[in-house]
Amino acid sequence: MAERPRRGEAMAQPPAYTVKSVEPVAIGSDVQARLFTLAPGEAIPWHFHSHVADWYFVLAGRLSIETRAPAERRRLLPGESYHIPPKTAHLVANRSDDDVRFLLIQGVGAYDFRPVGK
Numbered sequence: 001m002a003e004r005p006r007r008g009e010a011m012a013q014p015p016a017y018t019v020k021s022v023e024p025v026a027i028g029s030d031v032q033a034r035l036f037t038l039a040p041g042e043a044i045p046w047h048f049h050s051h052v053a054d055w056y057f058v059l060a061g062r063l064s065i066e067t068r069a070p071a072e073r074r075r076l077l078p079g080e081s082y083h084i085p086p087k088t089a090h091l092v093a094n095r096s097d098d099d100v101r102f103l104l105i106q107g108v109g110a111y112d113f114r115p116v117g118k
Helices: none
Strands: 021-027 031-038 043-048 053-060 063-067 072-076 081-084 090-093 100-107
Touching: 053 063, 063 081, 072 081
Parallel strands: none
Antiparallel strands: 021 031, 031 100, 043 090, 053 081, 053 100, 063 072, 063 090
């Protein structure tokens, strides 16, 4: 059973995947910021968000992002960023031999994680 937030406190949904590290920076009712570290071969599986956009800011390593509709593949290096609008299915992965670290800012709106098939 998931822990319920206290009055006036927001809480991100638990992830439907496992990665090396996720560190909350700021979690609010309509915006959240988290630092992710993905080990080589780790991925955040195909999913989309109903209301929030994702903003990825790569801090170290190489981050691979794939989207559907529009279909696109990007490999981001440190200092690069990428925006994914709501309702866009995407896959985020570390396809390199080293850890990748990135800041993910999500908002503005209610957070959800909706898995989609390959």
